Amino acid sequence: MANKVVILGSLNVDTILRIKRVPQPGETLQMNDRSSAAGGKGANQAVAAARAGAETSFIGQVGNDDAGKFMIESLKDDQVDTSGINVDSGSGTGSAYIFLDENGQNSILVYGGANQKVTATEVHNGAEQIKHADFVVTQFETPQLAAIEAFKLAKEAGAMTILNPAPASEMLPELLELSDIVVPNETESASLTGIEVTDEASMMANAAAFEKMGVKNLIITVGSKGAFYSTEDGRHDFVPAFKVKAIDTTAAGDTFIGALSSQLKTDLSNIKEALTFAQRASSITVQRLGAMPSIPTKAEIEAASK
Template sequence: MVKVMVLGSINVDTILQLSRVAVPGETLAVNEKSNAAGGKGANQAVAAARAGADTAFIGKVGKDDLGNKMLKTLQKNNIDTTHIAEDKKHGTGSATILVYGDGQNNILVYGGANQEVTLTEVKAAKSQIAASDFLITQFETPQEDAVLAFQIAKENHVTTILNPAPASEISPDLLKVTDLIIPNETESATLTGIEVTDEASMDANAAKFREMGVKNLIITIGDKGAYYNTESAGHGFVPAYKVHAVDPTAAGDTFIGALSSQLKPDLSNVKEALMFAQRASSLTVQKLGAMPSIPTLAEINAAQEKDEEK
């Protein structure tokens, strides 16, 4: 079984369904309201665990009811929460997700306890990081934590995966210890300065990331698919499955978690793992909410079998 460790955010999401985007100064009725567990880190961990990976987590919640709820939720998903700390001063992270009638969304995030993860807490997880196959992180916790965690991982031959979301300036020290970077097309363009429009521009993005110190790249491009460029498997494009999208929230997180559950540490099977990840995320977008929409291994396999029968 693949061992995955995630350093990342833990949020409680409020999902508001609206017919369209409000214009400045307008009051717009909300059609439906719901709450769900979320956070990019937590979503990725749950996706990995549900897809069959042995999963552990480094993070922080507030010492509040929401934090307690999130710990129980992660534990119910068979995630090791030993290295999730509690913060007495800051509340558990939260996000408000606005979902529109056309299936698009906007997300407003309150970092809270996620921004208070310390280097000491990362160091405390050193032995578990060292025992992992993959270490994944994003940008919803401090970058200095990511740098230290990735340095520990590299010292112990653990493959590191960076999801640079939300896109921001990346520390050169973090890039030096990143094996695989997985941005979407907007994030990739923001970080490289090269707009993603076709395969040639994707190749140019990969070349730029190599200059920055990262040798392996996957760019997710929504309902079109995913581009890969790796040392062991070359480069190519895997198209997405065509489905009716209801809510894209957590589609990218599902993709990354599911991908990690199938990848070999040397990334040699990246194309096959991408196909699995694409199938998982195609199931996620067909349901509302973040964590509730993430599929299980049985659901992913059943969808793949159904597709093969056609």
């Protein structure tokens, strides 16, 4: 049976600016290309989960504008339940500007817009979906107070909670306590613990620091190297990434989270297999241009695994 996944998160229209390199202060450079696509960490994760086979619902907010309509239709195209998305007439739909250089590395500017106005009221619009969820997932592109409300509802329903603390910021301790699994990248992990991620010993030190903060299960993604995991029952290991030539790393982390939530069992008994699946999904995403358009389907992930 497919996992039921609820994502609370951001909805952004991404504008991708292809450039040779990031300009220096005061410098003017020509762009090589410009394009727009559906994005936002929340939306990307929802599409990744849905394409990887999960029954996916979304809780979030857009503005009463063309960009908002575009985002809702984009999620519907991937069979994501959008009934939990509120339309706010007082603010615009979120947007992001992605500077993509010739090496496939990106720098991103984000306008939160309606995403930043998500409250407990909007979360309760998706309470029915949370009630039936296996996993409830959120990030930091919507307010943490809304995330706390969603995770409280998840706990009442017996669902597992996954926190992706991205982009890195100060974290409310209550949110950590309500998180069953925390999935930062190495930079985010270091910013939360003060311990730089350089090797397996430092990853174990990060896990110990998170445990003191009340986190039971930790997954640290380390870009093209792979992912480390540590569980409350004492299991830990490093799952290497698949070696590919990256064209665009946008949405690689979001693909990982969504694909992981689609496969992981709620008792975490298959964590290594689910991480391998998520790594494979991310390796496909980075070989394509754009955020949401680059996210693979389950069939593509399985085909790449053969």
